[in-house]
Amino acid sequence: MSDKNNGRAHCEHEMILLARLLQFSDSTLPVGAFAFSNGLESAIQTGVVSDAKSLERFVETVVRQASNMDGIAFLHAHRSAMSGVYDAVLEADRELWNRRVGEEQQMMLARMGRKFAELSLKISSFPDLERWLADIKAGNTPGCFPIGQAMALAHMGADEKQAFVVHQYGVSAMIMSAAVRLMRIDHLDTQRILFSVQGRVGDDYERVSGLELDEMSGFAPVFDVLVAHHTKTHVRLFMN
Template identity: 50%
Template sequence: MGDLVRLLQLVQFSDSALPVGAFTFSNGLESAIQEGVVHDAGSLKAFVLAATRQAATLDGVALLVAHRAAQAEDMGLIVAADHAAHQRKLNEETRTMAVRMGRKLGELGEHIVRTRPLADWMEMVRGRQAPGTFPIGLALVTSGFDIDARHAFAAHQYGVASMILGAALRLMRITFLETQAILFEVNATVEEAYEHIRTDTLDDMKGFAPAADILAAVHLKAHIRMFMN
């Protein structure tokens, strides 16, 4: 396949319209707005930047490790990365989001990208031997059609930002012009984020963002919710 084909395949799997359920989650934004943490375009941009930094050092590392493991057909390391991505999420909401989206992505991938690592992983997910988190699913799918790990990481980071900004349009007074300007700025940080974690191992994974974790916990018990937990 040529580079243009791979580019379009990557665009397809990073599209916000991909049917894996991303539109049903706000990644903590709903509580952030209810609690006054996010209230305008500036505070929204800060929230998205914090979320993408956390995603890079946590799920981003798991994705890169799993992507390399898929190319080596090392199922043990793939499953270890899956468990690491699941266990390092401190609150129930983010764990739920990761596995619901991950399993849907895996099911979709099975119909499009038929590789042994993806099939074996999905068998283990269905057998409850692996949790089935989204970054691992994305690593296996992109590895399956020869997208390199660097571009797979970029697609993951884009997905985190676009999920939150899509939710913002439904939750607060902000225009699509403002959200697209924020996304453009956030996208410009991806190269630095990749260079920061590209050689990290599972032992290096970290996601210290206590305010985000508290907001996700608040959302779990919220009486009024537009987005799922």
């Protein structure tokens, strides 16, 4: 094949990959994200979030926490999937599950993880996800959403930086989707906040990309209190 044809094929591959990354980062992807607020509902009920400014601070905190916890497991799962080391993927799955505080947080990870695997297998062939879903059903692994997402993006050929961006975007987009249903805020403000928060993704990647699984941490006491509050509240729209 000529250099011109090689270049054209590479360009086409990159365009298809970008299109599929956009699809898999879309907030409307039917994996159940709409049912979770990632702590925002309790943050509003307790007054931690009351306006656009406090919402932006909350999203920044959650995104930073996600990079320190889910993001590390995500990167390890992506690297393991790229290397074909399936047992290491399962290790990342278990390590993330064991560090998630609260029943509702674990429920979010497991429900979205399973739905993501089922959706992916409906639209294309993902051998690792098929094996992973079977292990979830057999009770051999918890099935955390970031782990399934990492495997799918690795299979599609996304490098770890591209994949990390997709993961981090999904965290903030979930909260923004909940915000427009929970508080007096318009889509212009949510889009401004979303745009601003994405500006930290490179720094977050550089901070956590060299860390090991046992260095995952999620020290955010206020967030943990909000998670506990939501478990006991009687009036709620979201599952966490």
